Amino acid sequence: xxxxxxxxxxxxxxxxxxxxxxxxxxxxxxxxxxxxxxxxxxxxxxxxxxxxxxxxxxxxxxxxxxxxxxxxxxxxxxxxxxxxxxxxxxxxxxxxxxxxxxxxxxxxxxxxxxxxxxxxxxxxxxxxxxxxxxxxxxxxxxxxxxxxxxxxxxxxxxxxxxxxxxxxxxxxxxxxxxxxxxxxxxxxxxxxxxxxxxxxxxxxxxxxxxxxxxxxxxxxxxxxxxxxxxxxxxxxxxxxxxx
Amino acid sequence: xxxxxxxxxxxxxxxxxxxxxxxxxxxxxxxxxxxxxxxxxxxxxxxxxxxxxxxxxxxxxxxxxxxxxxxxxxxxxxxxxxxxxxxxxxxxxxxxxxxxxxxxxxxxxxxxxxxxxxxxxxxxxxxxxxxxxxxxxxxxxxxxxxxxxxxxxxxxxxxxxxxxxxxxxxxxxxxxxxxxxxxxxxxxxxxxxxxxxxxxxxxxxxxxxxxxxxxxxxxxxxxxxxxxxxxxxxxxxxxxxxxxxxxxxxxxxxxxxxxxxxxxxxxxxxxxxxxxxxxxxxxxxxxxxxxxxxxxxxxxxxxxxx
Numbered sequence: 001x002x003x004x005x006x007x008x009x010x011x012x013x014x015x016x017x018x019x020x021x022x023x024x025x026x027x028x029x030x031x032x033x034x035x036x037x038x039x040x041x042x043x044x045x046x047x048x049x050x051x052x053x054x055x056x057x058x059x060x061x062x063x064x065x066x067x068x069x070x071x072x073x074x075x076x077x078x079x080x081x082x083x084x085x086x087x088x089x090x091x092x093x094x095x096x097x098x099x100x101x102x103x104x105x106x107x108x109x110x111x112x113x114x115x116x117x118x119x120x121x122x123x124x125x126x127x128x129x130x131x132x133x134x135x136x137x138x139x140x141x142x143x144x145x146x147x148x149x150x151x152x153x154x155x156x157x158x159x160x161x162x163x164x165x166x167x168x169x170x171x172x173x174x175x176x177x178x179x180x181x182x183x184x185x186x187x188x189x190x191x192x193x194x195x196x197x198x199x200x201x202x203x204x205x206x207x208x209x210x211x212x213x214x215x216x217x218x219x220x221x222x223x224x225x226x227x228x229x230x231x232x233x234x235x236x237x238x239x240x241x242x243x
Numbered sequence: 244x245x246x247x248x249x250x251x252x253x254x255x256x257x258x259x260x261x262x263x264x265x266x267x268x269x270x271x272x273x274x275x276x277x278x279x280x281x282x283x284x285x286x287x288x289x290x291x292x293x294x295x296x297x298x299x300x301x302x303x304x305x306x307x308x309x310x311x312x313x314x315x316x317x318x319x320x321x322x323x324x325x326x327x328x329x330x331x332x333x334x335x336x337x338x339x340x341x342x343x344x345x346x347x348x349x350x351x352x353x354x355x356x357x358x359x360x361x362x363x364x365x366x367x368x369x370x371x372x373x374x375x376x377x378x379x380x381x382x383x384x385x386x387x388x389x390x391x392x393x394x395x396x397x398x399x400x401x402x403x404x405x406x407x408x409x410x411x412x413x414x415x416x417x418x419x420x421x422x423x424x425x426x427x428x429x430x431x432x433x434x435x436x437x438x439x440x441x442x443x444x445x446x447x448x449x450x451x452x453x454x455x456x457x458x459x460x461x462x463x464x465x466x467x468x469x470x471x472x473x474x475x476x477x478x479x480x481x482x483x484x485x486x487x488x489x490x491x492x493x494x495x496x497x498x499x500x501x502x503x504x505x506x507x508x509x510x511x512x513x514x515x516x517x518x519x520x521x522x523x524x525x526x527x528x529x530x531x532x533x534x535x536x537x538x539x540x541x542x543x544x545x546x547x548x549x
Binding site for chain 2: 055056057076077078081082086087089093094095096097098102103105106107109110111149152153155156
């Protein structure tokens, strides 16, 4: 067996409870540098909660989150960002009264200190926001605000980027462009964790998927294999009552 | 010319010069002193509300803490005014530290909790059972250190430093981080900002500003009662002035104080009923049509307002 490279992120037995409800009930997975891992599953299966724990919005109630071998579960978000993890939000959360450029400058100011500084203008240009740089973020449409969320995340030079439902609401042209952007980021060595409902988009960008249901992972492999899996089909389409 | 230098020359220098020179030609120094106090307090509100997003309805608590920190230091330790000013600022900062858990609240909840805290402090200080320590409800007399000229000059210095601080916030990465927190604390954390540390710093700076000017107020007036320095009017005026001019700028709160406190002094004392009518209408119009203050009229036209 060829030795696997050490994973960038390893999540083991992750548990997150809200009262009696176990949103995450022992989830385990890992992501390699340069890999795009899809996180799919029905509504309420724990995909976003998973990202929220990895990025420090929630402290885990059990299990381990290791980033580059070091435990990060329960660290404050800004510390996790400084380690090299960032994310976008399902509903974009820009700083509305600040200009588009300032939104990204804030993040670049607090980026990881090692290595080259990130070019704010390059990030804006790579996401088609350069023409709007001087506008307040409140004047952007929702797709542009999603791109701004992504720009802010990239400005902190993450090694792991979590993308939460970026594709919803994009037109086919925009989808192709953003898929190509994400693939380019992965080629540069960045690991991506992509939560998405659009299976076409998942198919287009991911190398591998994890299927979650009720806070547990029920499948790991390629999307093509996932759609053949009996349990996955059952979760998405319901069990066949006749059998 | 760097933007911050331009802001200093346009918004700070004229105010400081006017405050320094006017006593030579205008005899009502107390009125000028009150202007300086409100110019300072409005900027203090600007730091914590305009930049960071917390509406401090009990802001006067820091002012009162500063005034009592100064006075008790003079009365019990016979300290010289500079040391007593430091004691006043320390009292305000300690109160600020005590109240940092309130920053977990947001919006109206923070405003109400902060108001309650300032009322509680007022009740403690004016408690007759503490007369030996705080002089209770009978008030403070500091005739031994009464130095109107020196304490007026100190107030102008405190105001100038506060204005300079706002220029810094308006033009620095730290100020931008605070505004990011104001807009969305979760996103600010994902931008790598240590949200708790940044907002605590802003909160304590804001407390320090009110504490310093409160201490200087005690020195300047030298005779006052607890309800003088804990009057809710200080909080309300400072907030309204800052909002009227436009927060998160340097010139907004300055304009707010000059216009509104000016109107207050022209008609508020002689015909208070008209003053209340005009004030009320003005605030309603403002909230309806100019929620970002007077300076937003200029900012909308692309003018870089200091």
